[in-house]
Amino acid sequence: MADPVIEIHDPEHDVASAAITESRAARVMLMAVAFAFLAVFLVLPLVIVFQQAFAKGVAAYFTVLGDRDTVSAIRLTLLVAAISVPLNVVFGLAAAWAIAKFEFKGKAFLTTLIDLPFSVSPVISGLVYVLLFGAQSALGPWLKAHGVEILFAVPGIVLATVFVTFPFVARELIPLMQEQGTGDEEAALSLGANGWQTFRYVTLPNIKWGLLYGVLLCNARAMGEFGAVSVVSGHIRGQTNTMPLHVEILYNEYNAVGAFAVASLLAGLALVTLVLKTVLEMRYGAEIAATRGH
Amino acid sequence: MTAAPVQAGWRFKQPSVVPGFGLTLGFSLVYLTLIILIPLSGLAWRSAALGWADFWRIVSDPRTVRALQVSFGTALVAALVNVAFGTLVAWVLVRYRFPGRRIVDAMVDLPFALPTAVAGIALTTLYAPNGWLGRPLMALGIKVAYTPLGIVMALVFIGLPFVVRTVEPIIEEIDKEVEEAAATLGASRFQTITRVLFPGLAPAIVTGFALAFARGVGEYGSVIFIAGNLPKISEIAPLLIVIRLEEFNYPAATAIAAVMLALAFLMLLVINLLQSWSRRRYG
Amino acid sequence: MEVRVENVRKEFDRFPALHDVSLDIRSGELIALLGPSGSGKTTLLRLIAGLERPTRGKILFGEEDASLKSIQERNVGFVFQHYALFRHMTVADNIGFGLKVRPGATRPPAAEIRRRASELLDLVQLSGLEKRYPAQLSGGQRQRVALARAMAIEPAVLLLDEPFGALDAQVRRELRRWLRDIHDTTGHTTVFVTHDQEEALELADRVVVMSQGRIEQVGSADEVYDEPNSPFVYGFIGDSSSLPAKVEDGQVWIADRPIGLSAQGAPAGPATLFFRPHDVELLDGCGGCIAGTVVNSRRVAETRRVELEIGGQRQWVEIELPIDHPAAQKSRVAFRPRKWKLFPQSTG
Numbered sequence: 033m034a035d036p037v038i039e040i041h042d043p044e045h046d047v048a049s050a051a052i053t054e055s056r057a058a059r060v061m062l063m064a065v066a067f068a069f070l071a072v073f074l075v076l077p078l079v080i081v082f083q084q085a086f087a088k089g090v091a092a093y094f095t096v097l098g099d100r101d102t103v104s105a106i107r108l109t110l111l112v113a114a115i116s117v118p119l120n121v122v123f124g125l126a127a128a129w130a131i132a133k134f135e136f137k138g139k140a141f142l143t144t145l146i147d148l149p150f151s152v153s154p155v156i157s158g159l160v161y162v163l164l165f166g167a168q169s170a171l172g173p174w175l176k177a178h179g180v181e182i183l184f185a186v187p188g189i190v191l192a193t194v195f196v197t198f199p200f201v202a203r204e205l206i207p208l209m210q211e212q213g214t215g216d217e218e219a220a221l222s223l224g225a226n227g228w229q230t231f232r233y234v235t236l237p238n239i240k241w242g243l244l245y246g247v248l249l250c251n252a253r254a255m256g257e258f259g260a261v262s263v264v265s266g267h268i269r270g271q272t273n274t275m276p277l278h279v280e281i282l283y284n285e286y287n288a289v290g291a292f293a294v295a296s297l298l299a300g301l302a303l304v305t306l307v308l309k310t311v312l313e314m315r316y317g318a319e320i321a322a323t324r325g326h
Numbered sequence: 327m328t329a330a331p332v333q334a335g336w337r338f339k340q341p342s343v344v345p346g347f348g349l350t351l352g353f354s355l356v357y358l359t360l361i362i363l364i365p366l367s368g369l370a371w372r373s374a375a376l377g378w379a380d381f382w383r384i385v386s387d388p389r390t391v392r393a394l395q396v397s398f399g400t401a402l403v404a405a406l407v408n409v410a411f412g413t414l415v416a417w418v419l420v421r422y423r424f425p426g427r428r429i430v431d432a433m434v435d436l437p438f439a440l441p442t443a444v445a446g447i448a449l450t451t452l453y454a455p456n457g458w459l460g461r462p463l464m465a466l467g468i469k470v471a472y473t474p475l476g477i478v479m480a481l482v483f484i485g486l487p488f489v490v491r492t493v494e495p496i497i498e499e500i501d502k503e504v505e506e507a508a509a510t511l512g513a514s515r516f517q518t519i520t521r522v523l524f525p526g527l528a529p530a531i532v533t534g535f536a537l538a539f540a541r542g543v544g545e546y547g548s549v550i551f552i553a554g555n556l557p558k559i560s561e562i563a564p565l566l567i568v569i570r571l572e573e574f575n576y577p578a579a580t581a582i583a584a585v586m587l588a589l590a591f592l593m594l595l596v597i598n599l600l601q602s603w604s605r606r607r608y609g
Numbered sequence: 610m611e612v613r614v615e616n617v618r619k620e621f622d623r624f625p626a627l628h629d630v631s632l633d634i635r636s637g638e639l640i641a642l643l644g645p646s647g648s649g650k651t652t653l654l655r656l657i658a659g660l661e662r663p664t665r666g667k668i669l670f671g672e673e674d675a676s677l678k679s680i681q682e683r684n685v686g687f688v689f690q691h692y693a694l695f696r697h698m699t700v701a702d703n704i705g706f707g708l709k710v711r712p713g714a715t716r717p718p719a720a721e722i723r724r725r726a727s728e729l730l731d732l733v734q735l736s737g738l739e740k741r742y743p744a745q746l747s748g749g750q751r752q753r754v755a756l757a758r759a760m761a762i763e764p765a766v767l768l769l770d771e772p773f774g775a776l777d778a779q780v781r782r783e784l785r786r787w788l789r790d791i792h793d794t795t796g797h798t799t800v801f802v803t804h805d806q807e808e809a810l811e812l813a814d815r816v817v818v819m820s821q822g823r824i825e826q827v828g829s830a831d832e833v834y835d836e837p838n839s840p841f842v843y844g845f846i847g848d849s850s851s852l853p854a855k856v857e858d859g860q861v862w863i864a865d866r867p868i869g870l871s872a873q874g875a876p877a878g879p880a881t882l883f884f885r886p887h888d889v890e891l892l893d894g895c896g897g898c899i900a901g902t903v904v905n906s907r908r909v910a911e912t913r914r915v916e917l918e919i920g921g922q923r924q925w926v927e928i929e930l931p932i933d934h935p936a937a938q939k940s941r942v943a944f945r946p947r948k949w950k951l952f953p954q955s956t957g
Contacts, residue, residue, distance in 0.1 A: 052502055052505040052506055052509065052518075053421070053515075054515055055515070058515075059422060062414060062417070062418055062422075063418050063422060063424065065411075065414060066411070066414050066415045066417075066418040067430075069411045069414070069415065070415065070430065070433065070434075072459070073479075073482055073483050073486065074433050074434070074436050074437070074483070074486070075433070076452055076458065076459065077445060077448040077449055077452060077483065078436065078440075078448070080448050080451055080452055080458065081444060081447075081448050084448075084451060122353075123353070123354060123357045125350075126349075126350040126351075126353045126354045126357075127350070127354040127357075129346060129350040130347060130350040130351040130354055133342070133344045133346075133347075134339055134340070134342055134344065134347050134351075135339065135340040135342075136338055136339035136340070136347075136351075137338055137339075142354070142358075145358055145362065145363075146358070148362060148366075149362075150537075150540075150541075151540050151544075151590045151591070151594055152544060152587065152590065153543070153544025153545070153546065153563075153564050153583075153586060154442075154544065154546050154547070154564075155544070155546050155564035155565075155567050155568055155583075156369075156544065156564075156567070156583045156586065156587065159369065159567060159571065159579060159580075159583050160365035160366055160368060160369050161365055162571060162576075163365070163368045163369055163372050163576065163580065164364065164365050164368045166576070168574070168576050169368070191361070194361055195361055195362065195365070198357075198361065214342070214344055217344050218343060218344065221343055221344065221345075226345070227344075227345035227346045230344075230345075231346070249438065249439070252438075252439045255441070256439075256440065256441025256442065256443070256444070257441070258441060258442045258443040258546065258547035259442065259546035259547050259564065262546075262547075262568070263568060263571065275441075276441050276442070276443040276444070276547065277443075279443045279444065279447065280443055280551075283447050283551065288451070291447055292447065292448075295441075295443070295444040295447060295448070298440070298441045298443075298444050299440060299444055301439075302436065302439035302440040302441070302444075303439075305439045306432045306433070306435055306436065306439055307432070309432065309435070310428060310429075310431075310432040314428065501691075501693060503689045503691060503693035504693045504694075504695065506660055506680075506687070506689075506693070507687065507689060507693040507694075507695075507755075507758075508695075508706070508710075509660075509680045509681060510658060510659075510660070510680055510681075510683075510685055510686070510687040510759075511706055511707035511710065511758065511759075511762060512681045512684070512707050512710050512711060512762060513681065513706070513707075513710040514681065514710070517710045521706075521710070522695050525697035525698075526696065526697060607742060607744070608696045608697055608742060608744055
């Protein structure tokens, strides 16, 4: 287009460029409706979590959090995340590398498989493991005989969480690496680098922001997963309860403050995730855009 | 690496100097097989083992049918609501400048980041008869909590980002020249939006709808608190699966899950076909 | 329809894209706005269209002040560089769009719209493509559809923004000729923007040469080529060479030597001498000439281009010589421009 520097057609500043923007009245009304919708459906639920958590005061809030079962729920949640997120990162990197850097038959099939957990109800994600390892399954008796506990124990929870969260990192990395192409890697190889060096010094810096986003989302989901974990966990207090499950238990016992107190921790995590994501986009937006396609 | 002569014929993979194909593909496939394929085939095998007669009996049980209806019906309504408001939100976020735009934009991702159980109890408390929103609605004679309407509210929360995030990039890509062309040809702002811009957004809106719908059908954590879970009234299919599991009625759980999966795949297929048709026609 | 631009100024966020610009466009003429990037030509075009509003000044269509009208009311046909066709409509629907969106009273019946669309498709030589979608057309075809669409509303004035910029050189040349034919057939007042001087000089009745938000010169192709009135126009239109010079005793001096040209009334003092590289007279001796050392010599089609360093002063000029001229073999060349122009320093 001609004159890129001068011809900035910004409808906001150019009052009379009424060609391509709505009348002021229409704009105000549309914004009002949009904001009202967001306030009711997004903001209010968030606010009420914290309001209910502190409804009986700060002291009561911390009492609940210090409760033994709550502490073990927190510990379990952190443990599960600490195992599943790195596993999924490794998978995400491997899958993205294979898909983005090579041309091979069946690629579309692979990508569809990776998207699978998104289309599957979390309950079904847990169900499949019950069918696989449960008492009535083929493996069930064998496991029992050898004293291996998968269901209603930590391994089962980890498995279900891995199932539900593994697309996050891969989905973030695959389009990113596809856009970046193989140019940089081929250049590194021609200069004598081997595969690992190429990956470490060339690929990794290029994808670091996408990787970070993927990890943030994967982690948020891993800590917050409810349906799948609920099915496999057995709800044994103090042992196989993650934080979301603990929230359910407290709520069903009419311990509103308790439930919301634990919920507020998770909500806080969600907010931190969003804030981090936004801050990263703001400060490194240019860098991110630069690594996207070059 | 020597440059081997290229051979004609069927090849699985195009030759490339980049290393690591075997390792990465191998690892990915093993991972996928262990985590997804084996468990899913377990499900498929189990439901096949049921035999048609039993399968049909379970699936046509009135409680099952109602549960599926509730799940799909509420998801449909919620997805439609999200299409309307989600498109509006996407438009406002992309086209208008206002203070705090970045914050609002980040907030749209909240349902992605917030655990479903937290959303569930928060929404229930909000819409309960004595809740902040529940009370004024009760005064108007509208009961939300413990009814299918409550399920819809929860699913609207869950599905919103799907529509907004799918439509936003398309709105960003709108060619300003096309809008200007329509104006020079005499179209009013309304005519431009409805006749010229909207057809371009339709595929993205449909995709967003499908994603929100698929997510809503399978949603569990945010729904079971607010639904009331009354069988045949506000009981969703995933909950019925859990109930059957707790009854150790594995066949029933399996059958219902199989039906849900089949319908979800069908939807994805339709969406993919729609998208490639649109791409071929309109470029 | 006659279009008058009166003392128009346009600022974007305080940045002046157009300084005081005035222009009279005659009814039915084909006029080119020519200039480099940043000259303001596209801004001027968009102001005429109503896609921007002037910060100061007026634009008149005939006798009416156009700023009283919205874009929709101005009835201008605008053709964009990248066509801006409606992707989801067929060719016929694209062309008929301007007629379909007219308010009830003035809207022609559907059959009439279809007929007009077919007529225009014939005019732009794309008959039979009614049902195609833009994605199925070539670039040249799309541009012709865009033109047909603009003409469908029977515009008061047709505005084209670098209409052939996105096309291959060959297609561009064909469409140039074709546009001239269309214009002669329909007689619309047409304004087009280009940075390609060949295009402007070939097509337009008059050329408006612009630079940095100002109009440098308005005239026919011959006028701006043969009688440029400013250093910018001389340098922008056609090839040119220039040298710093000074006027003394009514003579032109270069590198402290009179070159045998009378200054023709130019004021004494520093100036710049402009001439065309091929418009020079080669001399054997030098009793009043420009002498230079050959620094570079290359063959360009049918001539030889020779770069000379003048008087050891690190001033380089290019002149053109016939291929086998003996002077090309020499290391020193003396010449004098046959046709030239002198611009005193104050205007330089």
